[in-house]
Amino acid sequence: MDSDDDTPLNxxxxxxxxxxxxxxxxxxxxxQALALGITGWVRNRMDDSVEAxxxxxxxxxxxxxxxxRDDMPAALVERMDTTELPPPFPKFDRFEQRPTA
Structure with a gap:
């Protein structure tokens, strides 16, 4: 899924x-991020959560x-916290898996 160049990134x-x-x-x-055309990263956290x-x-x-939240069959998501980050934010050029934080 390609993003429109005129649409601002969030x-x-x-x-x-x-x-x-x-x-x-x-x-x-x-x-999934690659399929959707999303950039950024994902990593495990020491408290057994996942951060992206x-x-x-x-x-x-x-x-x-x-x-x-809903479509990863092997996972059991109990809660998901989402925070919108205000611009400006550096633009990511890919989506990657990072080490545990």
């Missing part, structure tokens, strides 16, 4: 809680957040 920091580590969640996030920095159009981000 940036969200997302934290997902529940059974989201040890089930392939980060790898699946990378694949997502950058894309409002529509791309809405689709990704819905997927992160």
């Amino acid at each position: 940036t969200r920091l997302v934290r997902v809680y529940g059974r989201v580590q040890g089930v392939g969640y980060r790898h699946a996030c990378v694949q 920095m997502l950058q894309g159009t409002p529509r791309q981000l809405a689709l990704m957040c819905t997927w992160m």
Whole structure:
């Protein structure tokens, strides 16, 4: 899914809680982000949550957040916190998996 060059990019920091580590969640996030044309990163947190920095159009981000909450079959998402980050924010050029923080 390509983003329209005239549509401004939004940036969200997302934290997902529940059974989201040890089930392939980060790898699946990378694949879904690539399919949607989202840039940013995803990583495990020491408290067993997963954190993701997502950058894309409002529509791309809405689709990704819905997927992160509802559509990863092996995960059991109990809660998801989303924070919109105000511009300016550096533009990411890819989506990657990062080390645990």
